[in-house]
Amino acid sequence: MKPWTGAALALLIAAPVWAESAPTACREDRVALRGDWGKAEFRVEVADDARERAQGLMFRERMAPDAGMLFVYDMPQPVSFWMRNTLIPLDMIFADGAGVVQTVHANARPLDETPIYGGAEIAYVLEINGGMAERIGIVPGSELRHPALGETAAWPCR
Numbered sequence: 089m090k091p092w093t094g095a096a097l098a099l100l101i102a103a104p105v106w107a108e109s110a111p112t113a114c115r116e117d118r119v120a121l122r123g124d125w126g127k128a129e130f131r132v133e134v135a136d137d138a139r140e141r142a143q144g145l146m147f148r149e150r151m152a153p154d155a156g157m158l159f160v161y162d163m164p165q166p167v168s169f170w171m172r173n174t175l176i177p178l179d180m181i182f183a184d185g186a187g188v189v190q191t192v193h194a195n196a197r198p199l200d201e202t203p204i205y206g207g208a209e210i211a212y213v214l215e216i217n218g219g220m221a222e223r224i225g226i227v228p229g230s231e232l233r234h235p236a237l238g239e240t241a242a243w244p245c246r
Contacts, residue, residue, distance in 0.1 A: 117131055121230050121232055122230065125225030126225065132158040133157045146174050155217075168204060169193075169196070180204060180214075181214040189229060191205075191206050212236070
């Protein structure tokens with residue numbers, strides 16, 4: 089096998105799943121997104137309590153291309169994030185209580201403590217590697233799918 093072929097194969101294996109078909113069944117460790125641009129799926133860690141949300145992705149030196157963290161709030165609220173002690177650039181995808189993306193903040197700078205405001209009625213925040221949202225096409229209006237969203241979601245698990 090040529091060296092570049094192996095590298096290309098590794099990139100395809102590690103890349104997020106862009107699917108023409110339906111995503112895998114709803115699971116706690118997966119979040120799917122869809123929009124006019126298509127569909128994508130990420131392996132996620134869920135941060136659904138104050139301690140986990142405060143820790144977030146701090147001190148991580150790398151994150152797989154198909155990985156992320158889903159922050160879950162008990163109710164929609166104003167949400168701001170910062171990058172204190174965060175070592176990798178991140179895209180922050182802010183969604184309302186129905187899982188509809190309201191704001192996408194691209195390439196948040198590592199270690200920057202400037203607040204990043206996501207919106208007034210945010211219930212979910214998905215953090216993925218910086219630049220990934222643009223590469224995939226994730227924009228406001230895209231929809232999240234995850235068991236935490238419940239039956240009132242724009243794209244519920246069924």
